Amino acid sequence: MLDVRHATVAFSAPGGPLVRAVDDVSFTIPAGTFVVVIGTNGSGKSTLLGAIAGTVRLDTGSIHVAGHDLTGWRENRRARYVGRVFQDPRAGTASSLSVLENIAVAACRGRPVGLGWATPQRLRAEAAERLAAIQPGLEKRLDQPIGSMSGGQRQIVSLVMATWHRPELLLLDEHTAALDPASADRVVQATAKLVRDQKLTALMVTHSLEQAARLGDRLLLVHRGKIAFDVEGGAKRRLSPEDLAGRFDRLRRADQLDDPAARTLRDLYA
Amino acid sequence: MITLLSTWTFGVTLALVALGVFVSYRLFAFPDITTDGSFTLGAVTTTVLLVAGHDPAIATLGGAAAGAAAGACTGLLHAILRIEPLLSGILVTTALSSVTLVVLGRSNVPLAGTATLLDRAEAILLPATTAAGFGDAAAEAARLIVMLALVGIAVLLLWAFFRTHLGTAMRAGGDTATMARALGRDTGLLTVAGLAIANALTALSGALVAQVQGFADVQMGIGMVVWGMASVFLGAALVGPVRLGGALVATVAGSVTFRLLVASALRAGLHPDWLKAATALVVLAALVAPRLLSRRPQASAAR
Numbered sequence: 001m002l003d004v005r006h007a008t009v010a011f012s013a014p015g016g017p018l019v020r021a022v023d024d025v026s027f028t029i030p031a032g033t034f035v036v037v038i039g040t041n042g043s044g045k046s047t048l049l050g051a052i053a054g055t056v057r058l059d060t061g062s063i064h065v066a067g068h069d070l071t072g073w074r075e076n077r078r079a080r081y082v083g084r085v086f087q088d089p090r091a092g093t094a095s096s097l098s099v100l101e102n103i104a105v106a107a108c109r110g111r112p113v114g115l116g117w118a119t120p121q122r123l124r125a126e127a128a129e130r131l132a133a134i135q136p137g138l139e140k141r142l143d144q145p146i147g148s149m150s151g152g153q154r155q156i157v158s159l160v161m162a163t164w165h166r167p168e169l170l171l172l173d174e175h176t177a178a179l180d181p182a183s184a185d186r187v188v189q190a191t192a193k194l195v196r197d198q199k200l201t202a203l204m205v206t207h208s209l210e211q212a213a214r215l216g217d218r219l220l221l222v223h224r225g226k227i228a229f230d231v232e233g234g235a236k237r238r239l240s241p242e243d244l245a246g247r248f249d250r251l252r253r254a255d256q257l258d259d260p261a262a263r264t265l266r267d268l269y270a
Numbered sequence: 271m272i273t274l275l276s277t278w279t280f281g282v283t284l285a286l287v288a289l290g291v292f293v294s295y296r297l298f299a300f301p302d303i304t305t306d307g308s309f310t311l312g313a314v315t316t317t318v319l320l321v322a323g324h325d326p327a328i329a330t331l332g333g334a335a336a337g338a339a340a341g342a343c344t345g346l347l348h349a350i351l352r353i354e355p356l357l358s359g360i361l362v363t364t365a366l367s368s369v370t371l372v373v374l375g376r377s378n379v380p381l382a383g384t385a386t387l388l389d390r391a392e393a394i395l396l397p398a399t400t401a402a403g404f405g406d407a408a409a410e411a412a413r414l415i416v417m418l419a420l421v422g423i424a425v426l427l428l429w430a431f432f433r434t435h436l437g438t439a440m441r442a443g444g445d446t447a448t449m450a451r452a453l454g455r456d457t458g459l460l461t462v463a464g465l466a467i468a469n470a471l472t473a474l475s476g477a478l479v480a481q482v483q484g485f486a487d488v489q490m491g492i493g494m495v496v497w498g499m500a501s502v503f504l505g506a507a508l509v510g511p512v513r514l515g516g517a518l519v520a521t522v523a524g525s526v527t528f529r530l531l532v533a534s535a536l537r538a539g540l541h542p543d544w545l546k547a548a549t550a551l552v553v554l555a556a557l558v559a560p561r562l563l564s565r566r567p568q569a570s571a572a573r
Contacts, residue, residue, distance in 0.1 A: 053452075075451050075452070076450075076451045076452075076453075076454050076455055076456050076457070077454070079451070079452060079453055079454030079455075080454060084452045086448065086449075086452070090446065091446065091448040091449065092446075092448070092449050092452065093446065093449055094441065094442040094445035094446040094449050094450070095445060095446065096441070096445050097438070097441060097442055097445060098513075101438050101441075101442075102442070102449075104435070104438050105438055105439055105442045105449075105450065105453055105455075106453055108435055108439065108453070108454070109453045109454050110453075110454040111454070113435040113436045113439050113455075114434070114435055114436060115431075115434045115435070115436055116434060116435050117433065117434060117435075118433055118434055118435045118437070118438040119433065119438075161453070162452075
């Protein structure tokens with residue numbers, strides 16, 4: 001379960017006004033729910049994800065995962081409960097290490113590491129089994145440097161790594177955005193399968209309206225640091241990419257009306 | 271024969287510096303200037319301990335431990351105070367130049383009349399090397415065997431360590447910090463540990479070189495980081511892309527090869543004063559050559 005309470009993150013450019021990238025956002029994701037987050041560039045969705053992952057500090061508010069208050073925790077400590085897949089496969093896997101060694105590091109996610117052998121036969125067998133189950137063929141490449149694989153294959157391995165031990169929360173940060181359409185499709189299918197099989201609580205940020213409409217039990221549309229639209233259940237299932245495109249258009253039109261109106265008001269009263 | 275053997279002995283002893291640079295520069299992408307300071311620190315610490323009458327093995331380990339502490343200082347400056355790698359190393363090395371001068375008492379201390387690790391090993395190995403027909407060079411051959419054994423042990427230990435959970439996490443953190451943090455690793459601490467290991471190796475090399483040449487000098491570490499890089503690059507060029515074990519062995523081979531090249535250059539008439547400049551040029555060439563050889567941008571493995 002993820003519980004975000006009154007989360008606010010404010011930035012100020014030097015000399016510029018204070019901008020609330022995340023503006024008093026609250027929501028709860030019950031355990032086992034797959035939530036898709038969409039939003040325009042600069043809407044604050046990435047900052048929100050960063051605040052949950054621990055790469056961005058909250059100015060106010062709190063983050064709870066599975067009942068643990070992670071608000072003041074550093075990024076690496078949060079790994080105990082949170083699994084992550086990055087947008088860039090090169091950020092989520094260590095290029096010079098073999099596929100198996102990457103998995104070995106993931107097998108210690110959030111636990112202390114000692115001087116035990118990192119890649120025993122037992123781990124090799126389990127890694128081969130899990131990779132074969134999600135994309136047959138990958139299990140034959142355990143000893144290759146992961147840097148020699150395609151982006152799509154690396155993201156599949158990243159998914160297996162993030163979910164090696166079932167995380168209380170899986171964060172997916174536009175993890176198909178850097179891939180070609182065919183690879184993106186395979187990664188999406190792998191994601192859906194893993195989330196379903198492990199009954200994961202997952203938060204997926206995406207740019208793709210098609211993915212946003214098709215995947216997940218619930219959808220959050222973030223706009224100007226706030227949740228502008230929150231839909232789940234039957235209404236989420238009926239949502240089409242065209243509906244979402246329409247919503248984006250309406251938000252953009254409202255913004256254009258807003259700005260001159262706001263300026264007029266400022267000029268009047270300032 | 272004796273000259274050739276002693277060239278080898280130096281090359282093998284300095285391979286420990288190359289292994290240290292391999293750890294800091296190759297595994298952690300950390301250009302660690304501390305190497306210069308910790309090499310001297312290792313030599314000086316060991317020399318002072320030997321002169322004070324301590325057991326050679328303890329004195330040598332003491333030198334390595336001092337180097338580990340120096341490396342940890344550089345790591346802490348970088349990890350906690352967020353000082354960039356080069357500057358962290360420069361600060362610690364500058365401070366170390368005072369430390370070594372104070373510890374040693376003067377700029378140069380001989381080890382004459384003091385039993386060193388090498389004397390002890392020679393006493394054990396001399397009958398064997400004499401029997402093997404090394405004749406006049408028997409003592410030098412014994413030294414080389416000791417150094418080869420020590421470096422062999424170091425390579426084995428490093429290989430095994432970097433395949434443990436901790437060692438693999440360190441390699442992951444050095445390669446891609448975002449990945450290691452997302453999986454729960456404190457990448458700052460891992461860097462501190464990595465630099466401690468790297469500088470322990472370098473200081474161990476300094477400790478052994480002092481015992482091989484029979485004195486410690488506060489200037490002896492100058493240029494060591496560049497020497498180490500030259501050996502690492504040369505080793506990598508000799509064997510091409512290999513995995514961890516191969517890369518460690520290649521680094522040792524690079525160090526010996528580089529020492530042999532230097533010896534031939536000196537014999538061919540290179541003035542010793544130009545040695546460090548020539549080393550710097552080799553490193554420069556190794557850094558620039560890959561870029562010149564493949565004009566096209568690096569193929570991205572991610573897409």
